[in-house]
Amino acid sequence: xxxxxxxxxxxxxxxxxxxxxxxxxxxxxxxxxxxxxxxxxxxxxxxxxxxxxxxxxxxxxxxxxxxxxxxxxxxxxxxxxxxxxxxxxxxxxxxxxxxxxxxxxxxxxxxxxxxxxxxxxxxxxxxxxxxxxxxxxxxxxxxxxxxxxxxxxxxxxxxxxxxxxxxxxxxxxxxxxxxxxxxxxxxxxxxxxxxxxxxxxxxxxxxxxxxxxxxxxxxxxxxxxxxxxxxxxxxxxxxxxxxxxxxxxxxxxxxxxxxxxxxxxxxxxxxxxxxxxxxxxxx
Amino acid sequence: xxxxxxxxxxxxxxxxxxxxxxxxxxxxxxxxxxxxxxxxxxxxxxxxxxxxxxxxxxxxxxxxxxxxxxxxxxxxxxxxxxxxxxxxxxxxxxxxxxxxxxxxxxxxxxxxxxxxxxxxxxxxxxxxxxxxxxxxxxxxxxxxxxxxxxxxxxxxxxxxxxxxxxxxxxxxxxxxxxxxxxxxxxxxxxxxxxxxxxxxxxxxxxxxxxxxxxxxxxxxxxxxxxxxxxxxxxxxxxxxxxxxxxxxxxxxxxxxxxxxxxxxxxxxx
Numbered sequence: 001x002x003x004x005x006x007x008x009x010x011x012x013x014x015x016x017x018x019x020x021x022x023x024x025x026x027x028x029x030x031x032x033x034x035x036x037x038x039x040x041x042x043x044x045x046x047x048x049x050x051x052x053x054x055x056x057x058x059x060x061x062x063x064x065x066x067x068x069x070x071x072x073x074x075x076x077x078x079x080x081x082x083x084x085x086x087x088x089x090x091x092x093x094x095x096x097x098x099x100x101x102x103x104x105x106x107x108x109x110x111x112x113x114x115x116x117x118x119x120x121x122x123x124x125x126x127x128x129x130x131x132x133x134x135x136x137x138x139x140x141x142x143x144x145x146x147x148x149x150x151x152x153x154x155x156x157x158x159x160x161x162x163x164x165x166x167x168x169x170x171x172x173x174x175x176x177x178x179x180x181x182x183x184x185x186x187x188x189x190x191x192x193x194x195x196x197x198x199x200x201x202x203x204x205x206x207x208x209x210x211x212x213x214x215x216x217x218x219x220x221x222x223x224x225x226x227x228x229x230x231x232x233x234x235x236x237x238x239x240x241x242x243x244x245x246x247x248x249x250x251x252x253x254x255x256x257x258x259x260x261x262x263x264x265x266x267x268x269x270x271x272x273x274x275x276x277x278x279x280x281x282x283x
Numbered sequence: 284x285x286x287x288x289x290x291x292x293x294x295x296x297x298x299x300x301x302x303x304x305x306x307x308x309x310x311x312x313x314x315x316x317x318x319x320x321x322x323x324x325x326x327x328x329x330x331x332x333x334x335x336x337x338x339x340x341x342x343x344x345x346x347x348x349x350x351x352x353x354x355x356x357x358x359x360x361x362x363x364x365x366x367x368x369x370x371x372x373x374x375x376x377x378x379x380x381x382x383x384x385x386x387x388x389x390x391x392x393x394x395x396x397x398x399x400x401x402x403x404x405x406x407x408x409x410x411x412x413x414x415x416x417x418x419x420x421x422x423x424x425x426x427x428x429x430x431x432x433x434x435x436x437x438x439x440x441x442x443x444x445x446x447x448x449x450x451x452x453x454x455x456x457x458x459x460x461x462x463x464x465x466x467x468x469x470x471x472x473x474x475x476x477x478x479x480x481x482x483x484x485x486x487x488x489x490x491x492x493x494x495x496x497x498x499x500x501x502x503x504x505x506x507x508x509x510x511x512x513x514x515x516x517x518x519x520x521x522x523x524x525x526x527x528x529x530x531x532x533x534x535x536x537x538x539x540x541x542x543x544x545x546x547x548x549x550x551x552x
Binding site: 047048157158187188189190191192193195196199214215216217218220221222253254257258259260261262263264265266267268269270271 | 334335496500538540
Protein backbone atom coordinates (compact mmCIF):
# COMPACT_ATOMS: atom_id res chain seq x y z
CA UNK A 1 0.00 0.00 0.00
CA UNK A 2 1.16 3.42 -0.99
CA UNK A 3 2.74 5.57 1.67
CA UNK A 4 2.39 3.15 4.49
CA UNK A 5 5.91 3.74 5.68
CA UNK A 6 5.85 7.48 5.24
CA UNK A 7 6.22 9.57 8.34
CA UNK A 8 5.21 13.13 8.89
CA UNK A 9 1.94 14.88 8.15
CA UNK A 10 -0.24 14.09 5.16
CA UNK A 11 -1.60 17.58 5.06
CA UNK A 12 -0.19 20.88 6.26
CA UNK A 13 -2.25 24.05 6.32
CA UNK A 14 -0.78 27.37 7.44
CA UNK A 15 -2.67 30.64 7.56
CA UNK A 16 -5.37 29.61 5.12
CA UNK A 17 -7.64 32.49 4.14
CA UNK A 18 -10.70 32.42 1.91
CA UNK A 19 -12.37 35.59 0.72
CA UNK A 20 -15.48 36.08 -1.37
CA UNK A 21 -16.07 39.17 -3.45
CA UNK A 22 -19.74 40.06 -3.11
CA UNK A 23 -21.73 43.09 -4.28
CA UNK A 24 -21.68 44.36 -0.68
CA UNK A 25 -17.94 43.96 -0.23
CA UNK A 26 -15.42 41.26 0.61
CA UNK A 27 -16.59 38.46 2.90
CA UNK A 28 -13.65 36.98 4.77
CA UNK A 29 -15.06 33.47 5.28
CA UNK A 30 -11.96 31.65 6.53
CA UNK A 31 -9.32 33.52 8.53
CA UNK A 32 -5.79 32.28 9.25
CA UNK A 33 -6.67 28.62 9.70
CA UNK A 34 -3.61 26.47 10.46
CA UNK A 35 -3.35 22.75 11.20
CA UNK A 36 -1.40 19.67 10.25
CA UNK A 37 -2.70 16.12 10.20
CA UNK A 38 -1.47 12.58 9.79
CA UNK A 39 -3.34 9.32 9.32
CA UNK A 40 -5.98 10.16 11.85
CA UNK A 41 -9.57 11.24 12.23
CA UNK A 42 -9.58 15.02 12.46
CA UNK A 43 -12.87 16.79 13.08
CA UNK A 44 -13.69 20.34 12.03
CA UNK A 45 -16.67 21.42 14.06
CA UNK A 46 -18.74 24.58 14.01
CA UNK A 47 -22.13 26.05 13.27
CA UNK A 48 -23.42 26.90 9.82
CA UNK A 49 -21.39 29.75 8.38
CA UNK A 50 -18.32 29.02 10.52
CA UNK A 51 -16.18 28.27 7.46
CA UNK A 52 -15.74 24.55 8.12
CA UNK A 53 -17.02 23.40 4.72
CA UNK A 54 -15.07 26.07 2.84
CA UNK A 55 -11.90 24.92 4.61
CA UNK A 56 -12.57 21.36 3.45
CA UNK A 57 -13.29 22.48 -0.08
CA UNK A 58 -10.19 24.70 -0.28
CA UNK A 59 -8.02 21.61 0.28
CA UNK A 60 -9.45 20.16 -2.94
CA UNK A 61 -9.40 23.48 -4.78
CA UNK A 62 -13.19 23.44 -4.94
CA UNK A 63 -14.16 26.71 -3.25
CA UNK A 64 -15.34 29.53 -5.50
CA UNK A 65 -13.68 32.00 -3.12
CA UNK A 66 -10.19 33.45 -3.38
CA UNK A 67 -7.79 31.18 -1.47
CA UNK A 68 -4.50 32.36 -0.02
CA UNK A 69 -2.23 30.48 2.37
CA UNK A 70 1.32 30.53 3.59
CA UNK A 71 1.30 26.80 3.12
CA UNK A 72 -1.23 24.31 1.82
CA UNK A 73 0.67 21.11 1.18
CA UNK A 74 -0.25 17.48 0.64
CA UNK A 75 2.73 15.20 1.30
CA UNK A 76 4.89 18.29 0.91
CA UNK A 77 3.42 19.15 -2.52
CA UNK A 78 1.74 22.53 -2.64
CA UNK A 79 -1.94 22.61 -3.57
CA UNK A 80 -1.94 26.29 -4.47
CA UNK A 81 -1.81 27.37 -8.08
CA UNK A 82 -2.09 23.86 -9.54
CA UNK A 83 -3.21 23.54 -13.15
CA UNK A 84 -6.39 21.60 -13.86
CA UNK A 85 -4.20 18.84 -15.24
CA UNK A 86 -2.24 18.63 -11.99
CA UNK A 87 -5.47 18.68 -9.98
CA UNK A 88 -6.69 15.66 -11.93
CA UNK A 89 -3.85 13.58 -10.51
CA UNK A 90 -4.93 14.47 -6.97
CA UNK A 91 -8.65 15.15 -6.88
CA UNK A 92 -10.67 11.98 -6.48
CA UNK A 93 -7.50 9.90 -6.63
CA UNK A 94 -5.33 10.86 -3.68
CA UNK A 95 -7.79 13.15 -1.91
CA UNK A 96 -11.49 12.37 -2.14
CA UNK A 97 -14.60 13.98 -0.74
CA UNK A 98 -17.94 12.66 0.53
CA UNK A 99 -20.75 15.20 0.67
CA UNK A 100 -23.72 15.40 2.98
CA UNK A 101 -26.66 14.11 1.04
CA UNK A 102 -26.46 11.09 -1.29
CA UNK A 103 -29.71 12.27 -2.89
CA UNK A 104 -27.84 15.17 -4.48
CA UNK A 105 -24.33 13.82 -4.86
CA UNK A 106 -25.23 10.69 -6.82
CA UNK A 107 -26.09 11.12 -10.50
CA UNK A 108 -29.81 10.27 -10.75
CA UNK A 109 -29.63 9.09 -14.38
CA UNK A 110 -26.76 6.61 -13.99
CA UNK A 111 -26.86 3.30 -12.17
CA UNK A 112 -24.62 2.92 -9.12
CA UNK A 113 -22.46 0.49 -11.08
CA UNK A 114 -21.91 2.93 -13.96
CA UNK A 115 -20.91 5.63 -11.50
CA UNK A 116 -18.49 3.32 -9.72
CA UNK A 117 -16.93 2.26 -13.02
CA UNK A 118 -16.57 5.87 -14.05
CA UNK A 119 -14.58 6.48 -10.88
CA UNK A 120 -12.46 3.39 -11.63
CA UNK A 121 -11.84 4.14 -15.29
CA UNK A 122 -8.39 5.62 -14.91
CA UNK A 123 -7.19 2.86 -12.61
CA UNK A 124 -8.68 -0.36 -13.89
CA UNK A 125 -10.70 -1.46 -16.88
CA UNK A 126 -13.20 -4.09 -17.93
CA UNK A 127 -13.85 -7.05 -15.70
CA UNK A 128 -11.12 -6.00 -13.27
CA UNK A 129 -12.83 -2.64 -12.72
CA UNK A 130 -16.13 -4.39 -12.14
CA UNK A 131 -14.58 -6.76 -9.60
CA UNK A 132 -12.93 -3.81 -7.87
CA UNK A 133 -16.27 -1.96 -7.72
CA UNK A 134 -18.10 -4.97 -6.29
CA UNK A 135 -15.29 -5.38 -3.76
CA UNK A 136 -15.66 -1.73 -2.68
CA UNK A 137 -19.42 -2.13 -2.25
CA UNK A 138 -18.71 -5.16 -0.07
CA UNK A 139 -16.11 -3.16 1.88
CA UNK A 140 -18.76 -0.62 2.88
CA UNK A 141 -20.85 -3.57 4.08
CA UNK A 142 -23.44 -3.67 1.36
CA UNK A 143 -24.77 -7.17 1.64
CA UNK A 144 -25.84 -7.70 -1.94
CA UNK A 145 -23.26 -5.80 -4.05
CA UNK A 146 -24.55 -7.22 -7.35
CA UNK A 147 -28.04 -5.82 -6.75
CA UNK A 148 -26.78 -2.41 -5.63
CA UNK A 149 -24.39 -2.33 -8.61
CA UNK A 150 -27.40 -2.59 -10.93
CA UNK A 151 -29.61 -0.24 -8.91
CA UNK A 152 -30.51 3.38 -9.67
CA UNK A 153 -29.89 5.98 -6.95
CA UNK A 154 -33.64 6.46 -6.33
CA UNK A 155 -33.99 2.76 -5.54
CA UNK A 156 -31.63 3.03 -2.56
CA UNK A 157 -32.32 4.22 0.98
CA UNK A 158 -30.31 7.14 2.35
CA UNK A 159 -27.93 4.89 4.25
CA UNK A 160 -27.39 2.63 1.27
CA UNK A 161 -26.86 5.63 -1.04
CA UNK A 162 -24.26 7.11 1.30
CA UNK A 163 -22.44 3.76 1.49
CA UNK A 164 -22.39 3.59 -2.31
CA UNK A 165 -21.06 7.17 -2.36
CA UNK A 166 -18.27 6.25 0.06
CA UNK A 167 -17.48 3.14 -2.01
CA UNK A 168 -17.18 5.38 -5.07
CA UNK A 169 -14.82 7.76 -3.31
CA UNK A 170 -12.66 4.85 -2.18
CA UNK A 171 -12.33 3.30 -5.65
CA UNK A 172 -9.00 5.07 -6.17
CA UNK A 173 -7.86 4.27 -2.61
CA UNK A 174 -7.24 7.89 -1.59
CA UNK A 175 -4.83 8.78 1.17
CA UNK A 176 -7.07 11.51 2.51
CA UNK A 177 -10.84 11.51 2.66
CA UNK A 178 -12.72 14.71 3.37
CA UNK A 179 -16.20 13.94 4.63
CA UNK A 180 -18.52 16.94 4.87
CA UNK A 181 -21.38 16.04 7.23
CA UNK A 182 -21.43 12.55 5.71
CA UNK A 183 -24.03 11.18 8.10
CA UNK A 184 -26.29 14.13 8.91
CA UNK A 185 -28.99 12.97 6.51
CA UNK A 186 -29.06 9.44 7.96
CA UNK A 187 -31.01 7.76 10.75
CA UNK A 188 -29.13 7.32 14.02
CA UNK A 189 -28.40 3.60 13.77
CA UNK A 190 -27.45 3.81 10.09
CA UNK A 191 -25.32 6.87 10.89
CA UNK A 192 -23.29 4.88 13.38
CA UNK A 193 -22.93 1.96 10.99
CA UNK A 194 -21.56 4.29 8.30
CA UNK A 195 -19.17 5.81 10.86
CA UNK A 196 -17.97 2.33 11.80
CA UNK A 197 -17.20 1.71 8.11
CA UNK A 198 -15.21 4.96 7.88
CA UNK A 199 -13.40 4.08 11.10
CA UNK A 200 -12.40 0.67 9.72
CA UNK A 201 -11.19 2.20 6.47
CA UNK A 202 -9.00 4.70 8.31
CA UNK A 203 -7.47 1.82 10.26
CA UNK A 204 -7.08 -0.78 7.51
CA UNK A 205 -6.15 1.54 4.63
CA UNK A 206 -4.13 4.00 6.70
CA UNK A 207 -6.17 6.87 5.41
CA UNK A 208 -6.47 10.33 6.88
CA UNK A 209 -10.03 11.52 7.49
CA UNK A 210 -11.24 15.09 7.82
CA UNK A 211 -14.69 14.86 9.36
CA UNK A 212 -16.66 18.09 9.02
CA UNK A 213 -19.59 18.19 11.40
CA UNK A 214 -21.80 20.39 13.52
CA UNK A 215 -22.28 17.63 16.08
CA UNK A 216 -19.72 18.00 18.86
CA UNK A 217 -21.15 15.12 20.84
CA UNK A 218 -20.77 12.72 17.93
CA UNK A 219 -17.28 13.95 17.18
CA UNK A 220 -16.28 13.50 20.81
CA UNK A 221 -16.79 9.76 20.55
CA UNK A 222 -15.72 9.27 16.92
CA UNK A 223 -12.66 11.41 16.12
CA UNK A 224 -9.10 11.68 17.43
CA UNK A 225 -8.71 15.45 17.36
CA UNK A 226 -11.09 18.39 17.01
CA UNK A 227 -10.76 21.87 15.55
CA UNK A 228 -13.53 24.17 16.72
CA UNK A 229 -14.36 26.92 14.23
CA UNK A 230 -16.33 30.11 14.74
CA UNK A 231 -16.73 32.98 12.27
CA UNK A 232 -13.97 31.64 10.02
CA UNK A 233 -11.35 31.09 12.70
CA UNK A 234 -10.15 28.06 14.65
CA UNK A 235 -10.94 29.01 18.23
CA UNK A 236 -9.66 25.86 19.85
CA UNK A 237 -7.76 22.65 18.99
CA UNK A 238 -8.43 19.70 21.26
CA UNK A 239 -7.93 16.00 21.63
CA UNK A 240 -11.42 14.51 21.27
CA UNK A 241 -11.18 12.68 24.58
CA UNK A 242 -10.38 15.98 26.33
CA UNK A 243 -13.31 17.85 24.86
CA UNK A 244 -15.00 17.96 28.24
CA UNK A 245 -12.11 20.12 29.49
CA UNK A 246 -12.49 22.63 26.65
CA UNK A 247 -11.58 26.14 27.77
CA UNK A 248 -13.27 28.33 25.23
CA UNK A 249 -16.76 29.48 26.25
CA UNK A 250 -18.00 28.82 22.70
CA UNK A 251 -16.91 25.18 22.78
CA UNK A 252 -18.32 24.80 26.28
CA UNK A 253 -21.58 26.39 25.15
CA UNK A 254 -21.87 24.08 22.14
CA UNK A 255 -21.28 21.05 24.34
CA UNK A 256 -23.89 22.15 26.87
CA UNK A 257 -26.83 23.13 24.68
CA UNK A 258 -28.07 19.83 23.16
CA UNK A 259 -30.78 18.15 25.23
CA UNK A 260 -29.57 15.03 27.02
CA UNK A 261 -31.51 11.89 27.81
CA UNK A 262 -29.79 11.25 31.12
CA UNK A 263 -29.72 14.78 32.46
CA UNK A 264 -33.02 16.44 31.84
CA UNK A 265 -33.19 20.17 32.45
CA UNK A 266 -36.26 22.40 32.52
CA UNK A 267 -34.57 24.82 30.14
CA UNK A 268 -31.60 24.37 27.84
CA UNK A 269 -28.60 26.66 28.25
CA UNK A 270 -28.37 29.15 25.41
CA UNK A 271 -25.15 30.33 23.83
CA UNK A 272 -24.28 33.90 24.83
CA UNK A 273 -22.23 35.04 21.88
CA UNK A 274 -19.36 37.33 22.83
CA UNK A 275 -18.23 39.84 20.18
CA UNK A 276 -14.64 39.18 21.29
CA UNK A 277 -14.88 35.70 19.68
CA UNK A 278 -14.80 37.49 16.35
CA UNK A 279 -11.44 39.14 17.07
CA UNK A 280 -8.30 37.56 15.64
CA UNK A 281 -7.18 34.59 17.72
CA UNK A 282 -3.67 34.89 19.09
CA UNK A 283 -1.49 32.04 17.86
CA UNK B 284 -49.31 -2.90 21.96
CA UNK B 285 -49.76 -1.55 25.44
CA UNK B 286 -51.80 1.52 26.07
CA UNK B 287 -51.15 3.78 28.98
CA UNK B 288 -54.46 4.81 30.47
CA UNK B 289 -54.45 8.45 31.38
CA UNK B 290 -55.15 8.77 35.04
CA UNK B 291 -58.19 10.99 35.39
CA UNK B 292 -61.59 10.81 33.85
CA UNK B 293 -60.84 14.15 32.19
CA UNK B 294 -61.39 14.17 28.46
CA UNK B 295 -58.19 13.69 26.49
CA UNK B 296 -57.22 16.46 24.08
CA UNK B 297 -56.19 13.96 21.43
CA UNK B 298 -57.55 10.45 21.15
CA UNK B 299 -56.28 8.03 18.54
CA UNK B 300 -57.55 4.47 18.38
CA UNK B 301 -56.61 1.79 15.84
CA UNK B 302 -55.38 4.34 13.32
CA UNK B 303 -54.29 2.74 10.04
CA UNK B 304 -53.03 4.51 6.94
CA UNK B 305 -51.99 2.89 3.68
CA UNK B 306 -50.80 4.17 0.34
CA UNK B 307 -51.18 2.50 -3.06
CA UNK B 308 -53.15 -0.59 -4.01
CA UNK B 309 -52.63 -4.24 -4.76
CA UNK B 310 -49.02 -5.31 -4.86
CA UNK B 311 -47.88 -1.71 -4.39
CA UNK B 312 -49.83 -1.25 -1.18
CA UNK B 313 -47.75 0.15 1.66
CA UNK B 314 -49.17 0.02 5.16
CA UNK B 315 -47.55 3.15 6.53
CA UNK B 316 -49.39 3.14 9.87
CA UNK B 317 -50.83 -0.01 11.45
CA UNK B 318 -53.33 0.06 14.31
CA UNK B 319 -51.74 2.85 16.29
CA UNK B 320 -53.45 4.05 19.47
CA UNK B 321 -52.52 6.72 21.99
CA UNK B 322 -54.13 9.54 23.93
CA UNK B 323 -52.75 12.91 24.90
CA UNK B 324 -54.10 14.88 27.86
CA UNK B 325 -54.77 18.62 27.63
CA UNK B 326 -51.51 20.55 28.15
CA UNK B 327 -49.39 17.43 27.67
CA UNK B 328 -46.53 17.07 25.23
CA UNK B 329 -46.39 13.66 23.57
CA UNK B 330 -43.49 12.30 21.53
CA UNK B 331 -43.39 10.04 18.48
CA UNK B 332 -39.89 8.69 17.84
CA UNK B 333 -38.62 6.51 15.06
CA UNK B 334 -36.38 6.31 12.04
CA UNK B 335 -37.36 7.37 8.53
CA UNK B 336 -40.27 5.39 7.18
CA UNK B 337 -41.58 4.46 10.62
CA UNK B 338 -44.86 6.32 10.02
CA UNK B 339 -44.47 9.04 12.63
CA UNK B 340 -44.94 11.98 10.27
CA UNK B 341 -47.77 10.16 8.48
CA UNK B 342 -49.71 10.10 11.77
CA UNK B 343 -49.06 13.80 12.25
CA UNK B 344 -50.24 14.66 8.75
CA UNK B 345 -53.45 12.68 9.21
CA UNK B 346 -54.05 14.39 12.55
CA UNK B 347 -53.48 17.78 10.91
CA UNK B 348 -56.04 16.94 8.22
CA UNK B 349 -53.46 16.86 5.44
CA UNK B 350 -54.30 13.27 4.52
CA UNK B 351 -57.99 12.33 4.59
CA UNK B 352 -57.38 8.66 3.72
CA UNK B 353 -57.11 6.95 7.06
CA UNK B 354 -59.19 4.49 9.03
CA UNK B 355 -59.82 4.09 12.72
CA UNK B 356 -60.87 6.62 15.31
CA UNK B 357 -59.39 10.08 15.91
CA UNK B 358 -60.83 12.82 18.07
CA UNK B 359 -59.59 16.24 19.12
CA UNK B 360 -61.09 17.97 22.17
CA UNK B 361 -63.87 15.36 22.15
CA UNK B 362 -64.83 16.05 18.53
CA UNK B 363 -64.61 13.04 16.27
CA UNK B 364 -62.56 13.67 13.15
CA UNK B 365 -63.92 12.74 9.74
CA UNK B 366 -62.46 13.05 6.26
CA UNK B 367 -63.88 16.56 6.01
CA UNK B 368 -63.58 18.90 8.95
CA UNK B 369 -65.54 21.99 9.87
CA UNK B 370 -63.45 25.17 9.80
CA UNK B 371 -63.65 25.72 13.56
CA UNK B 372 -62.13 22.30 14.15
CA UNK B 373 -59.31 22.95 11.69
CA UNK B 374 -58.42 26.04 13.64
CA UNK B 375 -57.80 23.99 16.78
CA UNK B 376 -54.94 22.04 15.21
CA UNK B 377 -51.90 23.71 13.67
CA UNK B 378 -48.60 22.36 12.48
CA UNK B 379 -44.93 23.40 12.40
CA UNK B 380 -42.88 21.71 9.70
CA UNK B 381 -39.32 20.49 9.65
CA UNK B 382 -37.74 22.65 7.01
CA UNK B 383 -37.95 26.37 7.73
CA UNK B 384 -36.59 27.03 4.23
CA UNK B 385 -39.34 25.07 2.51
CA UNK B 386 -42.34 25.90 4.67
CA UNK B 387 -42.43 29.68 4.18
CA UNK B 388 -43.47 31.18 0.85
CA UNK B 389 -40.31 32.83 -0.54
CA UNK B 390 -42.22 35.70 -2.16
CA UNK B 391 -44.41 36.54 0.83
CA UNK B 392 -43.35 38.92 3.58
CA UNK B 393 -43.58 37.79 7.20
CA UNK B 394 -46.64 40.05 7.49
CA UNK B 395 -48.33 38.29 4.55
CA UNK B 396 -47.39 34.85 5.92
CA UNK B 397 -48.87 35.62 9.32
CA UNK B 398 -52.03 37.36 8.11
CA UNK B 399 -53.03 34.69 5.59
CA UNK B 400 -54.47 32.23 8.17
CA UNK B 401 -56.42 35.14 9.67
CA UNK B 402 -57.90 36.02 6.28
CA UNK B 403 -58.86 32.37 5.62
CA UNK B 404 -60.66 32.11 8.93
CA UNK B 405 -62.21 35.58 8.71
CA UNK B 406 -60.52 36.82 11.85
CA UNK B 407 -60.48 40.58 12.37
CA UNK B 408 -57.94 42.74 14.11
CA UNK B 409 -55.17 41.52 11.81
CA UNK B 410 -52.70 44.27 12.64
CA UNK B 411 -52.71 43.69 16.42
CA UNK B 412 -52.65 39.95 16.06
CA UNK B 413 -49.66 39.94 13.71
CA UNK B 414 -47.73 42.24 16.04
CA UNK B 415 -48.62 40.11 19.05
CA UNK B 416 -47.67 36.90 17.23
CA UNK B 417 -44.21 38.25 16.38
CA UNK B 418 -43.72 39.45 19.92
CA UNK B 419 -44.73 36.07 21.32
CA UNK B 420 -41.95 34.27 19.42
CA UNK B 421 -39.32 36.84 20.33
CA UNK B 422 -39.12 38.66 17.00
CA UNK B 423 -39.26 42.46 17.00
CA UNK B 424 -41.66 44.51 14.85
CA UNK B 425 -38.77 45.19 12.44
CA UNK B 426 -39.17 41.62 11.13
CA UNK B 427 -42.72 42.22 9.94
CA UNK B 428 -41.99 43.32 6.40
CA UNK B 429 -39.00 41.10 5.72
CA UNK B 430 -38.92 38.21 3.29
CA UNK B 431 -37.87 34.68 4.36
CA UNK B 432 -34.51 34.95 2.57
CA UNK B 433 -33.64 37.84 4.86
CA UNK B 434 -34.01 35.64 7.94
CA UNK B 435 -31.75 33.02 9.50
CA UNK B 436 -32.97 29.41 9.92
CA UNK B 437 -33.85 30.00 13.57
CA UNK B 438 -35.76 33.20 12.77
CA UNK B 439 -37.69 31.41 10.02
CA UNK B 440 -38.69 28.66 12.41
CA UNK B 441 -39.90 31.34 14.83
CA UNK B 442 -42.06 32.77 12.03
CA UNK B 443 -43.43 29.27 11.34
CA UNK B 444 -44.28 28.92 15.04
CA UNK B 445 -45.92 32.36 15.05
CA UNK B 446 -48.02 31.34 12.04
CA UNK B 447 -49.10 28.14 13.80
CA UNK B 448 -50.12 30.08 16.91
CA UNK B 449 -51.87 33.02 15.28
CA UNK B 450 -55.23 31.21 15.13
CA UNK B 451 -54.97 30.37 18.85
CA UNK B 452 -54.99 26.59 18.42
CA UNK B 453 -55.25 24.11 21.26
CA UNK B 454 -53.04 21.51 19.62
CA UNK B 455 -49.71 22.16 17.90
CA UNK B 456 -48.15 19.38 15.84
CA UNK B 457 -44.38 19.66 15.63
CA UNK B 458 -42.71 17.68 12.85
CA UNK B 459 -38.95 17.63 13.54
CA UNK B 460 -39.10 21.35 14.36
CA UNK B 461 -35.37 21.74 15.10
CA UNK B 462 -33.61 19.07 13.06
CA UNK B 463 -32.53 21.60 10.40
CA UNK B 464 -31.06 23.99 12.98
CA UNK B 465 -27.67 24.31 14.69
CA UNK B 466 -27.65 22.95 18.25
CA UNK B 467 -27.34 26.43 19.77
CA UNK B 468 -30.38 27.63 17.80
CA UNK B 469 -32.19 24.37 18.58
CA UNK B 470 -31.81 25.15 22.30
CA UNK B 471 -33.42 28.59 21.77
CA UNK B 472 -36.33 27.20 19.75
CA UNK B 473 -36.98 24.33 22.19
CA UNK B 474 -36.95 26.80 25.11
CA UNK B 475 -39.43 28.97 23.22
CA UNK B 476 -41.71 25.96 22.61
CA UNK B 477 -41.51 25.02 26.31
CA UNK B 478 -42.47 28.56 27.35
CA UNK B 479 -45.34 28.79 24.86
CA UNK B 480 -46.82 25.50 26.02
CA UNK B 481 -46.85 26.75 29.61
CA UNK B 482 -48.13 30.24 28.82
CA UNK B 483 -50.86 29.20 26.40
CA UNK B 484 -51.73 25.76 27.81
CA UNK B 485 -50.98 24.11 24.46
CA UNK B 486 -50.97 20.40 23.75
CA UNK B 487 -48.05 19.18 21.64
CA UNK B 488 -47.39 16.12 19.56
CA UNK B 489 -43.69 16.17 18.70
CA UNK B 490 -42.22 13.97 16.01
CA UNK B 491 -38.46 13.49 16.06
CA UNK B 492 -35.72 11.01 15.32
CA UNK B 493 -33.69 12.52 18.16
CA UNK B 494 -34.34 10.74 21.46
CA UNK B 495 -32.63 13.58 23.34
CA UNK B 496 -35.07 16.18 21.97
CA UNK B 497 -38.09 13.98 22.70
CA UNK B 498 -36.92 13.13 26.23
CA UNK B 499 -36.42 16.85 26.87
CA UNK B 500 -39.80 17.96 25.52
CA UNK B 501 -42.16 15.05 26.28
CA UNK B 502 -43.07 13.14 29.42
CA UNK B 503 -44.46 10.24 27.40
CA UNK B 504 -43.61 8.88 23.98
CA UNK B 505 -44.20 6.08 21.52
CA UNK B 506 -41.32 4.43 19.71
CA UNK B 507 -42.31 3.46 16.18
CA UNK B 508 -40.95 1.12 13.56
CA UNK B 509 -42.42 0.27 10.13
CA UNK B 510 -45.81 1.73 10.96
CA UNK B 511 -46.22 0.13 14.35
CA UNK B 512 -45.72 1.32 17.90
CA UNK B 513 -43.12 -1.05 19.32
CA UNK B 514 -43.13 0.49 22.75
CA UNK B 515 -44.70 3.28 24.77
CA UNK B 516 -42.44 4.71 27.45
CA UNK B 517 -41.93 7.70 29.72
CA UNK B 518 -38.97 10.07 29.57
CA UNK B 519 -37.84 8.54 32.88
CA UNK B 520 -37.87 5.08 31.30
CA UNK B 521 -35.48 6.47 28.69
CA UNK B 522 -33.05 8.06 31.13
CA UNK B 523 -33.07 5.01 33.38
CA UNK B 524 -32.75 2.63 30.44
CA UNK B 525 -36.03 0.82 31.21
CA UNK B 526 -36.93 -0.15 27.68
CA UNK B 527 -38.42 -3.54 26.92
CA UNK B 528 -38.09 -3.91 23.18
CA UNK B 529 -34.69 -4.70 21.61
CA UNK B 530 -35.29 -2.12 18.88
CA UNK B 531 -35.94 0.70 21.37
CA UNK B 532 -32.85 -0.28 23.34
CA UNK B 533 -30.76 -0.17 20.18
CA UNK B 534 -32.14 3.28 19.36
CA UNK B 535 -31.20 4.43 22.85
CA UNK B 536 -27.65 3.06 22.55
CA UNK B 537 -27.29 4.68 19.13
CA UNK B 538 -28.22 8.08 20.52
CA UNK B 539 -25.39 7.92 23.04
CA UNK B 540 -22.64 8.35 20.44
CA UNK B 541 -20.07 6.24 18.64
CA UNK B 542 -19.17 2.91 20.23
CA UNK B 543 -17.76 0.32 17.78
CA UNK B 544 -18.56 -2.66 20.03
CA UNK B 545 -22.20 -1.66 20.43
CA UNK B 546 -22.55 -0.96 16.70
CA UNK B 547 -21.16 -4.38 15.78
CA UNK B 548 -23.93 -5.89 17.90
CA UNK B 549 -26.73 -3.93 16.16
CA UNK B 550 -29.52 -6.11 14.88
CA UNK B 551 -31.55 -5.63 11.72
CA UNK B 552 -35.08 -4.59 12.44
